[in-house]
Amino acid sequence: MQAAPSIQKLLDELERLPGVGPKSAQRMAYYLLNADKASALRLAEAITEVKEAVRFCSRCFNYAEGELCEICASSKRDQSAICVVEEPRDIPPIERTAVFAGVYHVLGGALSPMEGVGPDDLRVAELLKRLAAEDVTEVVLATNPNIEGETTAAYLARLIKPLGITVTRPASGLPVGGDLEFADEVTLGRALEARRPL
Amino acid sequence: MQAAPSIQKLLDELERLPGVGPKSAQRMAYYLLNADKASALRLAEAITEVKEAVRFCSRCFNYAEGELCEICASSKRDQSAICVVEEPRDIPPIERTAVFAGVYHVLGGALSPMEGVGPDDLRVAELLKRLAAEDVTEVVLATNPNIEGETTAAYLARLIKPLGITVTRPASGLPVGGDLEFADEVTLGRALEARRPL
Numbered sequence: 001m002q003a004a005p006s007i008q009k010l011l012d013e014l015e016r017l018p019g020v021g022p023k024s025a026q027r028m029a030y031y032l033l034n035a036d037k038a039s040a041l042r043l044a045e046a047i048t049e050v051k052e053a054v055r056f057c058s059r060c061f062n063y064a065e066g067e068l069c070e071i072c073a074s075s076k077r078d079q080s081a082i083c084v085v086e087e088p089r090d091i092p093p094i095e096r097t098a099v100f101a102g103v104y105h106v107l108g109g110a111l112s113p114m115e116g117v118g119p120d121d122l123r124v125a126e127l128l129k130r131l132a133a134e135d136v137t138e139v140v141l142a143t144n145p146n147i148e149g150e151t152t153a154a155y156l157a158r159l160i161k162p163l164g165i166t167v168t169r170p171a172s173g174l175p176v177g178g179d180l181e182f183a184d185e186v187t188l189g190r191a192l193e194a195r196r197p198l
Numbered sequence: 199m200q201a202a203p204s205i206q207k208l209l210d211e212l213e214r215l216p217g218v219g220p221k222s223a224q225r226m227a228y229y230l231l232n233a234d235k236a237s238a239l240r241l242a243e244a245i246t247e248v249k250e251a252v253r254f255c256s257r258c259f260n261y262a263e264g265e266l267c268e269i270c271a272s273s274k275r276d277q278s279a280i281c282v283v284e285e286p287r288d289i290p291p292i293e294r295t296a297v298f299a300g301v302y303h304v305l306g307g308a309l310s311p312m313e314g315v316g317p318d319d320l321r322v323a324e325l326l327k328r329l330a331a332e333d334v335t336e337v338v339l340a341t342n343p344n345i346e347g348e349t350t351a352a353y354l355a356r357l358i359k360p361l362g363i364t365v366t367r368p369a370s371g372l373p374v375g376g377d378l379e380f381a382d383e384v385t386l387g388r389a390l391e392a393r394r395p396l
Contacts, residue, residue, distance in 0.1 A: 003290060004263045006251040010244040016237075017226045023380075028215045029248075030287045033261060037249050039214075044249075046208040047242040050227075051235045053204040063231060065202045089228045092201065 007033070059130070061106040061123055063088045071095075071103055078102045083140040084127065084156065086110050086149065094142060102140070105130065110148035111155055117148075119155065127156070131163055138166040145172055205231070257328070259304040259321055261286045269293075269301055276300045281338040282325065282354065284308050284347065288378050292340065295387035300338070303328065308346035309353055315346075317353065325354070329361055336364045338393060342378045343368075355396040366393040 003011065007029060014025035032040045056062070057069035060082075064070070071077055071091070081102025085091060088106055107122040130136070139160050143149035157167045172190040174183055183191070201209065205227060212223035230238045254260070255267035258280075262268070269275055269289070279300025283289060286304055305320040328334070337358050341347035355365045369392035378386070 004252060004261055004268060006244070006248045006263060007261060010248045013241040013244040016241070018229050019222050019225055024217050026287070026290070027217055030285075031216050032245060033248065033252060033286070040245055040249050043211040043214070044242040044245040046204070046211040047230060047238055047245075050204045050208045050231065051238050054202060054231060063202055063205060065204060070202060087228075088231070089224070092224070 056106075060104045061088075061108065061126070062091055062104055076101075079134065080136055081138045081140065082127075082130065082134075082136055083142050085142050086144060086152075090142065090144075100140065102138070107143070107152070110143055110152040112148045112151075122152075124156070124159075128159065131160065131165060136165055138168060141167060141169045145170075254304075258302045259286075259306065259324070260289055260302055274299075277332065278334055279336045279338065280325075280328065280332075280334055281340050283340050283378070284342055284350075285379075288340065288342075291379060291381060291383070291386055292390070294383050295390055297387045297390040298338065300336070305341070305350070308341055308350040310346045310349075320350070322354070322357075326357065329358065329363060334363055336366060338390075339365060339367045339396070340378065340390075342376075344375055344377075347378075351396070359396075365396050367396055368393050 010029050010032070011022075011025050014020055014028050015022060020028070032043070053065050054063050055065075057064035057072055058067050059072045060069060062069040062071060064072075066073070078101045081100070082105050083094060083100055083102055084105045084107060085094070086107050086109055091104055091106075094100055105123070105127050107124070107127070109117055109122055111117055111119065111122070131139070139156075141153040141156055143152045153169055157169075160167050171194060172187065173194060174180065174187065174191045180188070208227050208230070209220075209223045212218055212226050213220060218226070230241070251263050252261050253263075255262035255270055256265050257270045258267060260267040260269060262270075264271070276299045279298070280303050281292065281298055281300055282303045282305060283292070284305050284307055289302055289304075292298055303321070303325050305322070305325070307315055307320055309315055309317065309320070329337070337354070339351040339354055341350045351367055355367075358365050368386070368389040381389075
């Protein structure tokens, strides 16, 4: 005896979401079943709306509702600094630091010979075109601090430095608030190599 | 700099779901943004469909797509045994044990003097009407094994036993103080098999 077909369908769809197993899908489904209709439908509408309204920014390839994303369209951003990230989801955490006031460029992934991802699969040509057309003085390579991200940063640095543009990368080091005892060797090694006078 | 309005709206709606915090809402939102449109819209449709199609079974008050739920409508179920539960969400875990072949009755909650829930707030009259009209030989009181559930079971037992109907309750073995919804199948199955007259 399984659930009614429409409930089963909802359970199946909820379980596709990342981090959602059968138990949490069930809790969500019963929450939606119990919720008043308007409130449950707001979620359905939000999903529909996001798929209708959101596309890629024509300049930086962040998610956007218009031709340009809100960051590219803002007059308050420093257009001379571009922060290169792998995915749109990497932008909100950087924004929350309030440290970077420039604009972004979303590569759409990282170089990975293992998975057959080469420069042509990323928005590298689009980045170089921006560097040629815009008045950029610094490129921050904020790809992930893992093998693919490091490889991608090294590759892009080799392409961009000859253009006379400053290329930087966020520092690797010990996480603030963490315990030295629990730091992994690679991180601790990097932190020691990059030690600075106090 | 916050997310685009439609993305923010989706994040807000996802965060309303039980067990979903800002981080998991973000993972889900990016999953839906990345997913192909048809696949993302299937979730929106499933929510809409469930709110259109699902109502309460007119007999047992389980979720149903027609006049009767699939269990009440089935010719394979033993109509002489009624399992009384608090909520529709309590039915699937009992069904998964495959130990109970009868039908159900959903009270819509449990007695709780603290929260001002009395017999008139539950579907007790509807249960008594069924017992008068249908040929029932056993009522299994599968309310939750916590104070409210025990109180409700004791109250119903006092009402039903004088009708000459056997009243049982799943054996202890269920963790006391827990929720029936989260019991594992084996424990719940054992408890049902070992049900004893009150």
